[in-house]
Amino acid sequence: MDRQGRGGIGGDGFSLSYLRVNNVGIRHKRAPADAPRESRHHPTPRPDRHPLGISGLRAGRPPFQRRLCQGDVAQELEEGFIDEEVRFPPLLFSEDALVEHPPTCKENSVFYARTLLHAKKSVFSMHIHGLPDQIAIPSAFQAFGPDGHLVDPKQEAKVKALGVALAGQLKNEGAAVRLWTLALGGRWRYLFSMDRAIDPKLASNPVFLRVMQDALSIQDRFSAEPVYARTGKGFLKSAGVKEIAVAKVSRKPGKS
């Protein structure tokens, strides 16, 4: 994805996009404070551009796309998803403004910016963290020497710096990567990325992992809410007699 936020979500663009959100091309040069609002955001408006700067939407498209543009920008500003200096005119996101000025432009900022913001939220909710930066190595078949190193020392230094930055980020993420996957029930499953507050020493503690596996295996039998504290009567879904039957079988002669 380029700095204008153009481009689809896919390939390496997905993992890298969210860190680019703050750089999306909605940070236009600041016009004088007394300039009209439209001109502050679009110093050189083109005839095919929406007067309020809405882009990526066409009149007559399904309403969900309009709703997408009517999100709470203030909340996203508070959460730091977009820079403080990027201020959208409130009118931009009102239904009236959309009706009055149906957006027609494909290019530029806002729609893509908001798409990226929502993509970023989705990515965070899945506990996927973007790489701190990206480096593209063109003509890779020529870029590497026989010893596996990059031929260009500057390029190699850049890649090394990226690796260092990435390692620093992973360190901050604590045990997330180490415990991304866990053997449970005979299958490798993605279970969780652990909270940053968890001590990395615990994450590699075999007792901790053993108890965690057992606790996860019986999790569906328990109520999530603190029923026992509220009512004085606990809740536990019966697991049947399967476990006892298995133990009995193991006691039969020849089964050791």
Add this chain to the structure above:
Amino acid sequence: MNRKAWLAPYTWEFVTAQNAVLCQAKSALHKPTSDGYEPAKELWESRHAEPMSLDEAVEICRQCHRLAPFCFYNGNTFTAIIRDVITNLGLEEDQTVLLRSLAGHIVAGVASEEEAKAFRKFLNN
């Protein structure tokens, strides 16, 4: 059963991290409760390293579950700990299964009086 510091390896940080993981797995909120967290923490930290009977260890887990130190998934947080203690006793497998089930029911707060008696009787024998 001998008196031993059964719960010593399970620090409060251990318990908290367990609950964090369990909540994470179910996308539930991992947060201490306003009324239950401090009493449960105090009880656990004051007792968990002491030598005690297995019956007492089960009772501490049950009490902490009852106090509900976390917003969600208190039950399997403490039940898994006592199940781990019993698994490591080195008993026969069928005895382990039976004892683990009884202890789990007691900590979960669903054990009948007969089950509690059976558990104590087993320990005394």
